[in-house]
Amino acid sequence: MSRYIASRVLQAVLVLVGATFVIFVITFALPGDPVQALAGERAADPAFAEAIRARYHLDEPLVQQYGRFLFGLVQGDLGQTYSGQDVAALIGQRIGVSAQLAAFALAFQIVIGVSGGVLSALRRNGAADAGVRILTLAGLSVPFFVTAFVLQLVLGVKFGLLPVAGVEGGPLSYVMPGFVLGSLSTAYVARLTRGQLVETLRADYVRMATAKGLTRVRVVAHHALRNSLIPVVTFLGLEVGALLSGAVITESIFNLPGMGQAMARAVYLGERTTLVGVVTVFVLVYVVANLVVDLLYAVLDPRIRYA
């Protein structure tokens, strides 16, 4: 087991280094000269240009710049924006908004997705099942940004139940964006839960549990559901990694000052250091979530043994 853990950790580090390198290379392919952007309309003074290039190490070869970036990354230093702001501090200001948004999305997935799937599986081929499956298909096929516009119009503008955009409304501000961000995966979780539970309910040990006289609730909650939820937990773990970077559009529709918005702004302004920093955090969360899921899987399903 410890050998398995060690090799998975090593793989995760390799993926992290590889992904940040690819990000570094493609980000530096972005057009625009930061020196000229700072100088404005006039041609930059050669001495000024020289100083800026030296300060941000723009005159060094790409690999050397990447090495410098990695060295900073291990120390928690993500460099400075071209206007002199510390990128790590900027991310620190914004990560709270992104984390709350992701937490709301995840809560919708767990509460609505899992309970919808369970309801659907227990009332298989009944009216509730049909309802859940139709809603699930709608959730998978209607694009989430359209859901966002409709919710803003109906819940926000027409009935005034929830804030339309921004974070001034406190936790309530995250309800609509969280639902929108999680809607696709909520539908997927419901489908996954239903499929797994339907299969597990047919297993011999479930029939055995019923045969020895356990109540229906106990059979479902203790014997069937526990085993059915392993793939769901796996999916949700991977989802945590995807939620941060998936929020770019949701954050811009609902005007939430999170990391997704920072990334969109950085692309627009050609702020390379910010872009690399923000996406590195996305990738870091993604890789760590993947690693945790893999390790968790071995704990949750004792049939899986790793040499």
Add this chain to the structure above:
Amino acid sequence: MPELVTAPEVVKQQTIAEGKRRGHWGAVWRRLSRSPLFYVSAVLLVVMVGMALVPALFAPADPHECDLGDTLAGAGGGQWLGRDLQGCDVFSRSVYGARASLGIGIAVSLVTGALGGVVGAAAGYFGGPVDAVLSRITEIFLAIPLLLGASVLLTLFGSKGSGALTVIVALSVHGWPQVARITRSAVMETKQQDYVLAAAAIGCSRVRALTRHVVPNSLGPWLVVVTTNLGVFITYESIISMLGIGLRPPTISWGQMIHDAQARFLEAILPVLGPALFLSVTVLAFILLGDVVRDAIDPRIHS
């Protein structure tokens, strides 16, 4: 007279083998044709493909003939979905949008299916160091967010023409790792089956075992993911076009229509909902198709 005795035996065995080979995909087709959902999705897709090929047949008006005086007019008066900001018929424009949206979905699905299929099959079949290298590359690309790669690529190359080729490349770069992952695990599972071992035991070469035994038997999960992905990539196209970095006018696509209409959705929601309806129905059709294909290929999970 041994020949006289064995000859009919050989012939008989061959017929059984032939019949079985036809039998697998035949059975898949029989299960497929018995499913009502298959016909629902097939009809929807035939209509959508028809719109993509000959839009003039379905559209009541010319999508480029617009009346600014009628800007954002509601439904009615021959415009089933109203008019957009430029006064164009939303329904007709949505019909004409099918070509770009479907075309990109199909192109990206084919590219990612081919690339992901080859990488995944190689990683799963050869295992060892080949698998280690290919799997790490797959994971690296999986970790990079869609919008980063897409926005950089499209900022670099998107200014030329309608940007269709760049959109296809950007979505393919993002989409292939998922196909590779699924193909890899399907191949790894098939590889361990007894009949592959048996083929190796009678001296079958690795290449032959791969092409004749492993690949045909791992095709199911690949086919399902490629089918379902058609809908996913159509949605992705709409996402990047909605952000204004995807397809550009004069090309009409659903995402681009939503992009144009989103700023004024509080005044007129129909220009957003019109293309969204076309988009949702198409994605739904591909999801249903993926579902029935999956159930037909693997009847064990059929409930």
